[in-house]
Amino acid sequence: MPRSSPWRLAMAAGALALAAAACSSAPTPTRPVPPPPDPEAAVSWATSELDPCALLSPAVAAVEDGGPVYAVSPHSCAIGGTADQRIVVAVGTALGTADRAVAAPVVVGDRRAYLTRDVPIDPKARCAVDFPISPTRSVRVSAPAGEGDLAGSCATATTIAEPIGRDLAAPAERVRAAAPGDVGRWGACDLIGTALGWQADRGAFAQPDADTCRGTPQGPGSEPSVQVRLSTGPAVLPAPGAGERTVQLAGGPALQAGTAAQCTLTAIAQVLSDATAHRITVVVREATDDPCTAAAATMATLTTAVADGRAAAPPAPAALGYAPSAADDPVPAACGIGAAQVASCRAPRRVPPPDSAAALVGGGADPTCAMLGSVAASVGELEMAAADGTGCIGLAGDGYAVTVGVAPGGQPCAGSTVPLAGGRSGIRCPSAAGTFDLAIPLGGPVLRITGQTRAPRGDRARTLPADAAEQRTRALTDALVTRYVP
Structure with a gap:
């Protein structure tokens, strides 16, 4: 085997040195960061x-004499008789930050949940347990108050x-x-997004549950608009009522109620049995031409998509819901x-409380939560x-809420x-009943x-005391001015 010449060895060493230098000086390629998981995918x-x-x-x-389980909509099931007396489980109900502020956080079945009850009790009052499955949606279990026993x-x-x-x-x-x-x-x-190819509004008002949604071709404000409702009822449509008529579509009869608007x-x-079926209701508004013609075309598209079936199911999550200690809302x-x-x-960020009134503004980080x-x-x-x-907003378990803010100046x-603590004074600003506003x-x-004043968390109350906020807000204000106002 021939021996390598000295100059070849020197060249090799130089090449290695250059390669090493190049590697040490070249920036390290940035590894692509996968996008964060979509919390709504579940x-x-x-x-x-x-x-x-x-x-x-x-x-x-768990329920004595519960009776058979039956569908009340494509995404909810029940036991019990009339609508007011059913125990219902629904998938995909709206549960946003405002709903969490009203509800009492609980742990049920080793899952984070929220409990709400209607007060005062009436024949339609219910108690609900929501398991959040995303920051905006839940699986909800609700039960009637029955004989007034909330x-x-x-x-x-x-249970x-x-x-x-x-x-x-x-x-x-x-x-x-x-x-x-x-x-x-x-x-x-x-159905609106995939079958129609329109933009669905997934907000809680437009989509309170998985069976209801609104949408438009190009987004909010475009025309026409459509609302799709899925329901379950008798397998035969009812006889037309006032302002209604039966029309024949390609897929079968439909019940129509139309105006120029x-x-x-x-x-x-979908027929479930001889007695029940899933229905689709389409409401078309602001159509350029006859809205009933547009509704019939929309219905044909939707029923064809349902009959053909979804192309593929989304990936199954390993689990739904949140552990008791996990954050379920950002x-x-x-x-x-x-x-x-x-x-x-x-x-709130960790910020030291201000040491003077002058430090309340212009200091960078907002100190109001620290205060x-x-x-x-x-x-x-x-x-x-x-x-x-x-x-800064504070929320107590009994529902009392307070906001502390600092404005740069001007007429408050x-x-x-x-009068306030220590001989100081403030201005009581006009406010609605149940609110006490001081400057x-x-x-x-x-x-x-x-x-x-708000109802205790967990209570959906229709009436609130008008003046309960004053005493607590005065006490909080006195504590703040004693510590921070010279």
Whole structure:
């Protein structure tokens, strides 16, 4: 074997040195970062694959004389008789930050959940347990108050929900049975987005549950607009009522109610048995031509899509819902106190409390949450959230809410003077019933404290005391001015 010459060895060494230098000086390629998981992907799977009747069936044994399980819509199932007396499990219900602010956080079936009950009790009052499956959607179990026993209603809802919470840890075991043309494999928004190719509005108002959705061809404000509702009822459409008539579509008869402005069309999309069927209702508004012609074309597209079936099921999540200690919403529940604040609301950052009134403004980080946290004991434990441009929001378990903000200056409001701690004074600003609003001029900046009476978390109350906010807001204000106002 020939020996290498010295110059060849030198060249090789030089090449290695150059390669090493090049490697040491060249920037390290950036590894692509995968996008964060879509928290709503689990909702898409749940509304197409999770069977609410399969969730409810194993839990029926917990209710004496519960009776058979039956579908009340493609995405909800029930036991019991009339609508007011049913125990219902629904998949894909709306559950946003504002809903969390009203509800009481609980743990049911080893899953994070929220409990709400209607007060005062009336024949339609219900108690609900929501298992969040994303920041915006839930699996909901609700039970009627019955004979006015709201505590019993909540006990029933929780008892039914307990095994359902455990089932959510392995949701693939509660999937829908394969059936041709199954309406339940489509959420209403999926029909608008996939079958029509339109833009679905997935907000809570436009989509309160998986069976209802609104959409438009190009987004909000474009024409026409469509609302799709999925329901379950008798396998034969009812006789036409006032302003209605039966029309014949390519897929069968439909019930039509139309005006020059809008048209409503209801057709049977899937027969479940001799007695019941899933239906699709289409409401078309602002159509350029006859809205009933547009509704018929829309219905034909939707029923064809349902009959053909979904192309593929979304990937199954390993689990649905959240562990008791997991965060199920990117913002604190206190952000839900004002719907307009949610978009710019976040958890408070760690900021030292200001050491003077002058440090309240112009210092960079907003100090209002630090201020509120330092005196919160005067009104009880508060969950806090920082709302950009507003200040700091505090929410107590009993529903009392307070916002502390600092304005740069100017006339705070036209109101009456009220005495505060230490001989100081503030201005009581005009406010709605149940709200107590104070402004404290600080020789430049203005400290604004607004207290609000709300029902205790967990209660959906129709009436609230009008003046309960004043005493607590005064106590909190006195604590703040004593510590921060010279």
